[in-house]
Amino acid sequence: MKRAEQVTFGGGGLDRAAHLREDPKALAAAWADPQAEVMLIWQGKPLSRRSGRGSSPDQLAMIPTDHPLAQARQSQAIFLGLTPKGAPQFACDMSDWQPDALDQAMLASFADASEQHHPDLPVGDVFTELRRMMAFLTPLEAELAATAKAVLAWHHSHQFCARCGAASAVAQAGWQRNCPDCNASHFPRTDPVVIMLITHGDSVLMGRSPGWPEGMYSLLAGFVEPGETLEAAVRREVFEEAGVRVGAVSYLSSQPWPFPMSLMFGCAGLALERELTIDTTEIEDALWVSRADMMMVFASEHPRISAARKGSIAHFLLQNWLADRLD
Incomplete structure (x- = not known):
């Protein structure tokens, strides 16, 4: 992209x-x-x-x-x-x-x-x-x-050593913590997360989590598990949350997301079906939104849906999808 x-x-x-x-x-x-x-x-x-x-x-x-x-x-x-x-x-x-x-x-x-x-x-x-x-x-x-x-x-x-439990000390100008007891060194972690622009025809899959502001929907997202590729994580998360199987997956963009310390991998995926089976333990709701409706969302004119927060990679990807700039 x-x-x-x-x-x-x-x-x-x-x-x-x-x-x-x-x-x-x-x-x-x-x-x-x-x-x-x-x-x-x-x-x-x-x-x-x-x-x-x-x-x-x-x-x-x-x-x-x-x-x-x-x-x-x-x-x-x-x-x-x-x-x-x-x-x-x-x-x-x-x-x-x-x-x-x-x-x-x-x-x-x-x-x-x-x-x-x-x-x-x-x-x-x-x-x-x-x-x-x-x-x-x-x-x-x-x-x-x-x-x-x-x-x-x-x-x-991470103020204590993950190996022995002793209090660790800041080193390397804040980019390392060292354990004085077992000499282990620890480094800042980044949690990988996939966030998915899943489309079927001219519609995009959107979801919302409990506790979000009323009407706010965003792209589905989830943590990458150990031993998993980004493509596999996209397919697993979408199926777990919305019951939709995904075929081809491609990478679009990434975003450091310091809430608290993640790296968002923005991916595009082609849905193989439209029927939704929502896991309410994962998300509160999911729906397909047409391109025309998404344009209303971005113009703050949709009667039900409000846009993902400006500055988020979800907003960025949807904005570029609407403008046909995902290449």
Whole structure:
């Protein structure tokens, strides 16, 4: 697919500069670089501000490395890499801060619209759910946010050695954890997920999960199992969820999906049948949507169905399917 890397979180041009991760002197020099910037993340929400690209916060709000909030967390900072202009980029976790009047129910909701402001940061700089602003970020901002959010999520869930259970320590500028007891090394994980544009004639198969906003439908998706090809995962997941057998499968595009740390493999598949047998333990509903109806969905004119969230690979694939740009 020629436009594959135009998907959100893809193609930002970040130089990961992995050779610097094990060089303390080089990392110290990068931190001291006048161009260096730090992304603060609180409970998975990047610091952001309004720039006018969208109605909500829609731009990363980076801080300099000499800011007190960054300096206090330097020892645990994640080195993200270098921008195309050579500016070192870091990420620091702010989850130890506790805002006043925190609404835990809102934080746990599918569409967290809450914003948190730290008193030591400029007015207007707030921690914002990444899904709310991902469609408005520049490619570089999106790649930085996805990388930082996913790596920090891995650190939160992998603080102990999987071999012996001892507490592990951060190494390699945040890209490794080492066990002091059994000397095992652990690395950030990425969970492979297939997401499928399944078509039959001029219709596409859509589904919805429980808890999604009313009317929201998206492409079917599921985790790839050990020992399974992407093609086999597509066929298995579609049959398990919707009872539809799939023939030819092809790869379209991929998207890092930091919720919490997945890699979405966008695939196209040709259905061999239209009859649906929905497994309600997997999904809440599934249906075939014609191209004409999908055009109404994207125009927000459909009486029943609302589009997949902008910025998601589902929205990206459906948009290109409607425009006949899947080649």
